[in-house]
Amino acid sequence: MKQAIMSGREIVTLQLGHYANFTGSHWWNLQEASFVYDPKVLQRFPKEISHDVLFREGQTPKRCVTFTPRLVVLDLRGSLSTLRKDGSLYNEEKEEEVKWSGDVTLHKSATEPKNQFLQDLDRVEGTDESKGDVDNIDLESPRENEEDGKDQAEDITEQAVFGSKLYNLDNQVKVWSDFHAVHLHPRSIQLVQDYTLGSEDNPFDVFGLGQQALSGQAWDEWEDRVRFFTEECDNMQGFHVLFDNHNSFGGAASKVLSYLQDEFPGKAVLTFPLTPAVLPDQTARQRATRILNSALCMASCCLDSSVYVPLSLATSLWRNLGAPQNFPHLTYNCDLHYHTSAVLAASLDTMTLPLRKETNPVHLSEVTGAMSALGRKVASLNTSLPFPMMEHETFVDALMSKGEEHLLQPLTPQTYCQADPSVQSCVVRGIPPDRVKRAGKSSPRQLSACSSVDDVLQLYLTETYPSTMNAGCVMRDPSNVVTPFPHIFRPNVTKAGQLSDTLRRPRSGVESVPMMTSLQSGPSVGSHVSSLHDEAARFNIHRHHHFLGAGLEEEEFRENLDRLHSLADCYRVLPDMS
Template identity: 50%
Template sequence: MAAREVVTLQIGSYSNFVGTHWWNLQESSFVYDPQQLATFPKEVNHDILFREGKTVTGQVTYTPRLVLFDLNHSLGSLKREGTLYTVDAEESVNWIGDVTLHETPKEKRNLFLEDLEETKENSDDADEIKASDLDENAEKSEEAAGGVQVRQVDPVFGKSLYNLDNEVKVWSDYLRTALHPRTIHILQDYQFNNAEQPFNVFGMGQQVVGGKTLWDQVEDRVRFFTEECDHLQGFQIFLDCHDGFGGVGASVLSYLTDEYSSKSRFTFAVTPTNLPDKTAKDRSCRIINSALSVHSGCELSSLYLPLSLSSTLWKSVGDHVTMPYLEYKADLNYHTSAVLAASIDTLTLPYRKESGASRVADITSSFSSLGRKVACLNSSIPFPLMVGSTFADTLISFGKTDPWTSLTPHVKCAVSPYFQSCVVRGIPESMVKRSDYHGLSRSFLSSCTSVDDVLRLYLAETYPSSMNAGCVMRDGLKVGSPYPHIFSPNVNHKGFVSDTKRTALSGVYSVPATTSLQSSSDIYSYIASLQECVSQFKISRHTHFLEAGMEEDDYAEMVEGLLTLAQCYETEGD
């Protein structure tokens, strides 16, 4: 069956951090070995999100259907046209007289990027950077400033492991995936991390893409990827909702709504944990931007999914989300975006499957009924499956506690959802259940013969009043380099929890995971708490929003719209 294509947009710096991990995870799951495919047929249809093309020299390429937006000086060592279609500068100069080429100093690439280029030259189908592929003495650990070892070699698997915590400044510092020249769109009017002229007001984003010349470029990029699709089913939008990119997203979503009204628009609104709340103005900007993004995003998206590893975002940035066996650093976008990307990669599997795939619209239409345009996401990465235990045992051990953690701020998974789409991946059939159950447990599990059986029975028994959908995938998350080292030492190389700790030089390469996408009355807390905060602001006092085009009547309409949206999630009978 032909692929039903999806085009992705990444709007904002943090969205690009998340998106980079997202594409890396998918490329890590590519299988090139025919013998492996014969034994383990591929589960994911990568043609849904990737496109095949050719360079000017005839080289076959495989790149994402992606348009991304970021600010000036945000690319690091990555060229704006990507890495596949570059032409030597001297060859493009047609001049009879003397020529002098003036080049700006190149950004220094970290050791991972250098090794990646060398490995690709040696082996086009390498799924991991192996020490044996490198020309230099890879067994020697490389050190960065401060004595931190950047590259080590796993003594068991011979793969290179990288500590990039101090190396990653921008998202391209760990990008494995090649990008098409039409992918990257830089907003020239603002610079990345410029404290003197921050890109921190919703209206700035609308203004910066409002000019005809620039907007024509945006349309051309989107059309390039959509017009080559045979069966376009919709769009995925990664959106920075807390700053000026919220306004860019509103403009892009408005365009998609007008031009592709029959196509689904699934928006992932992401917020980092290291927010720049140094002043009251910073805080008010973030809250107002988020409110405007929710209002416009819900109006223009088929489904809007807020995501962050901060448990609360408004009056104060709350505690960071904790998961068993995860040890991430909340101040590093490189870490937090990895958790969000792994969760998004898992939740979207139902419409990326090789066979029996659903459509994006199947999810967005189910979850957006009765005006409920906001969803919430719960995740368990890694799913805490002990060596020697079973999937059924692990679920039973949670009792009345949910086996996952909410990644949507202000939502606590406290009630049974209206709708739920649950994905389980990476659970071997050999770890489904034991054969020696007794008593009540046996009646609960006696009919289960597969992971799918266990999941469906668990959902039916635990959430009897919900509309439940389940999806089981054989393969776990591929979390080799450059995925950060955020798994506790008790997680072995296959992602299972063990009493024996990993050695300092060994890595984790795959983990089981579960996600639960929900529509729930708990979402009321997210919207109502935001509406309460923005209703207390007098927009006339926030001149930076007025100067960027905000009208007081528009602000009042937004506040009222949030109240109406929140009421859609109030529990019946309240």
């Protein structure tokens, strides 16, 4: 019996919106890249992540084992490109015979061509559509040659897909499905039928439209999908919810979160509103729409979230999108969702590792309960991608040579890595155990007792954040940033993700990176909330007919502003009365 069934630690993930699905696709790809299939490797390095927390085991009608995310996706028509809405694992049905005595004309739309990565992936898995579907898909068994005489070209293809070939997908990825490498269950994907991705004539850009779109039959279909994944859980922890913060999907998310609160009381909900680093909002109306959507999202979604963590690579979000966040060892294109969402996804993957540990995991409700004390439901996330450690440097050297402001970059706009957060959950991954501290070198007295990465991290948190309630987690394995993760690392980052004075060869990619993340709650987050309230309060909602026409009433708008003001008050530091 699977451990996830025995321990009951399942989490169901919900993704709403195109940018949320970009981020989610990278997240699932990163997790799949960490799967270990070789028993010999597992003997030497026991599994440290329980993938059963977020993935489910199933079978196709032909009794082939599958391993797919517990995931429900919502997006617009035109977002799937070559990806089948019902996936490819369960495609056993043939086209139904048309029983019609009259003439029949078949209209078939042109098939989108797959990029080279997806073509290679199909060949490796034996699902090349030109050859028909294959029924022997087993995602838990080792990827080995089934025949000794397997063609050498197929070996090369397999090596290519799993990391050794460099694919330049920057100009080929238009939608998230162009690089999504993980099989999805047929119940995972739902499309909003009344709206098309990128439509200028009928844009899906106002909060209330999302609430309207997810109603009637569409709501029944969505609810059925969620129940399919939740009802098979033994003792579900709760939900991860990723959604677009700047458009109508925020309205859909507010309805979804209200439903989760009613139907799954007591289950923790960790919510991630996402905004791209660059948006085509050149007009005053578009900027106002983005601000109002963000305000309505935070005011309504915070109510039904356990913790609400806004994420973007833009340094500010309101009147103007701020300059994209600077990462000292990355060269990413802020205009590409494919690039910016990869940074967010790698950070989310690392931040949530304590929930997925094979041994001594943290329960989702423990994290959300600590972070939301005193009504402070909004938290911020900071990341170090990669963790800045030179090739011959130790973990202690790296921590001592850099202050926290240079060690971590904020992913929550209008915040900074706080010097005195109230609560902090810090995760470090991928630091080799032999790189803790320099052998034979005299160390401060406190460090002399440290013999592991975990010892050093706990001491660092205690000394750097003495008044903070700290939680530290160390994981052995780095983040596997192999294909289709974009090539955004500077040439001074080695194949193993460490910094070097020697530049990496032009045709050599980075395969793994050590990382550090910090999820924080404290006064800095209050500036994010209060600045959003102040910006939204400037608007006379009567002048924004597109919001009123989508169902927003003036009294409701005022109530949302009051909620934001009350939320910001929770972060104001009370004077010391002693």
